[in-house]
Amino acid sequence: MKKPNIKTDLPGPKARELLARDALVVSPSYPRDYPFVMSHGKGAEIWDVDGNRFLDFAAGIAVCSTGHSHPAVVQAIKDAADKFLHISSDYWHEAQVKLAERLNELSPMKEPVMSFFAQSGTESVEAALKLARYTTGRGRFIGFLGGFHGRTMGSLSFTSSKYTQQKGFFPSMPGVTHVPYPNNYRPLFSGADQGRAVLQYIEDVLFVHNVPASEVAGILIEPIQGEGGYLVPPDGFLQGLRELCDRHGILLIFDEVQSGVGRTGKMFAAQHWDVAPDIMTLAKGLGSGMPIGVVVAKRSIMQRWTRGAHGNTFGGNPLCCAAALATIDLIEREYCANAAKVGDYFILKLRAFADKFAVVGEVRGKGLMLGVELVKDRASKIPAKKLCDALITRAYHNGLILLSCGQSTLRFMPPLVIDEGDVDEAIALLDQSLTEVLASEHAY
Numbered sequence: 001m002k003k004p005n006i007k008t009d010l011p012g013p014k015a016r017e018l019l020a021r022d023a024l025v026v027s028p029s030y031p032r033d034y035p036f037v038m039s040h041g042k043g044a045e046i047w048d049v050d051g052n053r054f055l056d057f058a059a060g061i062a063v064c065s066t067g068h069s070h071p072a073v074v075q076a077i078k079d080a081a082d083k084f085l086h087i088s089s090d091y092w093h094e095a096q097v098k099l100a101e102r103l104n105e106l107s108p109m110k111e112p113v114m115s116f117f118a119q120s121g122t123e124s125v126e127a128a129l130k131l132a133r134y135t136t137g138r139g140r141f142i143g144f145l146g147g148f149h150g151r152t153m154g155s156l157s158f159t160s161s162k163y164t165q166q167k168g169f170f171p172s173m174p175g176v177t178h179v180p181y182p183n184n185y186r187p188l189f190s191g192a193d194q195g196r197a198v199l200q201y202i203e204d205v206l207f208v209h210n211v212p213a214s215e216v217a218g219i220l221i222e223p224i225q226g227e228g229g230y231l232v233p234p235d236g237f238l239q240g241l242r243e244l245c246d247r248h249g250i251l252l253i254f255d256e257v258q259s260g261v262g263r264t265g266k267m268f269a270a271q272h273w274d275v276a277p278d279i280m281t282l283a284k285g286l287g288s289g290m291p292i293g294v295v296v297a298k299r300s301i302m303q304r305w306t307r308g309a310h311g312n313t314f315g316g317n318p319l320c321c322a323a324a325l326a327t328i329d330l331i332e333r334e335y336c337a338n339a340a341k342v343g344d345y346f347i348l349k350l351r352a353f354a355d356k357f358a359v360v361g362e363v364r365g366k367g368l369m370l371g372v373e374l375v376k377d378r379a380s381k382i383p384a385k386k387l388c389d390a391l392i393t394r395a396y397h398n399g400l401i402l403l404s405c406g407q408s409t410l411r412f413m414p415p416l417v418i419d420e421g422d423v424d425e426a427i428a429l430l431d432q433s434l435t436e437v438l439a440s441e442h443a444y
């Protein structure tokens, strides 16, 4: 791994010019943290328009799973583009059928599945919600505090990781009740098993007083909570949720938009606990950067959707399907195992980093979906939000691209192609950046 190479002030002159043009004509709603202006990328390296080189540990928010412009993915897209760019979901083409067949082979459902194709995570979630309502005839849902499922009106009604995502848009879809996501680091309930406590709360409080189980169509959950802080649920929790759903005829919907397709060192995060959802949503890493989302559901459920019940124009786009097929091949053959192996190395390095800096509250995650929660001090556990923001920006200036999640958690979601050398480089840049930020008196 070559060292990131920052040759200009950041942003450099070409980036500054583009930022000025953008400010006049592009929506200011995007939650941008620092002014990285992309020129091109390769693997886990990206360059800005001024020729500065960065190590990318954000992968376009966990999207560029096979690295930037993997040659096999690019070739698959080019081959597909030579044939046709679009036909619409009113017709058939082979890549879409093949992709559905591949998902049927790989799915964690342990029974045959069918797929509905979309273009993004949020559109997959919308389709999953519609499928759950349509097939159960029930109207209500349960979601989790801290969850992120997208920003369109249905998915937004579940999204609750940051209030800014909701502010100004009320009312969104009615019928959604949020419960806490079990968090052993910040327990809300008494007792050692936060997962069990949340299950009891749903069953003994919510179902009894306010939300009759018989009216609940589905429970939507991220098997590892992403935007809300990279929270790994306690062992037994997802299994308990599965049992609760089975008892009440509720559909269990796993949102694997961020955690799926090899990111956690298994093809799907749910497989860490061997729990089968009824419905699963995918997007992000599936297309290596091409916009594709999928709802995968047990055949026994999806086959109940009748003709015209749901559809779209762009779903199953041939270029996106070609990219997804190439991506799945690479992930299955090589990068899923690599995420597990390099992830194990990475988390050890992050724990050593935590030993050095008292502002690290917790290191957590699986595979290459890793989080480091920053706190004012370990006793109070007060989230060090300003420090986290300052560190992300400092890391950018030092050549490391990172994002945050939760209130004050650094999130590491590099392309799944990285090696131990890349991890060493990232840790060195992180160490340097945190040392510099802590040395500045306005750090937090």
Ligand SMILES: Cc1ncc(COP(=O)(O)O)c(C=O)c1O
Pocket (backbone or CB within 6 Å): 061, 120, 121, 122, 123, 125, 148, 149, 150, 151, 222, 226, 227, 255, 256, 257, 258, 259, 283, 284
């Ligand atoms: C778990 C999860 N679900 C859904 C979404 C929404 O995906 P998109 O931004 O493609 O609409 C995201 C995006 O971050 C996500 O992390």
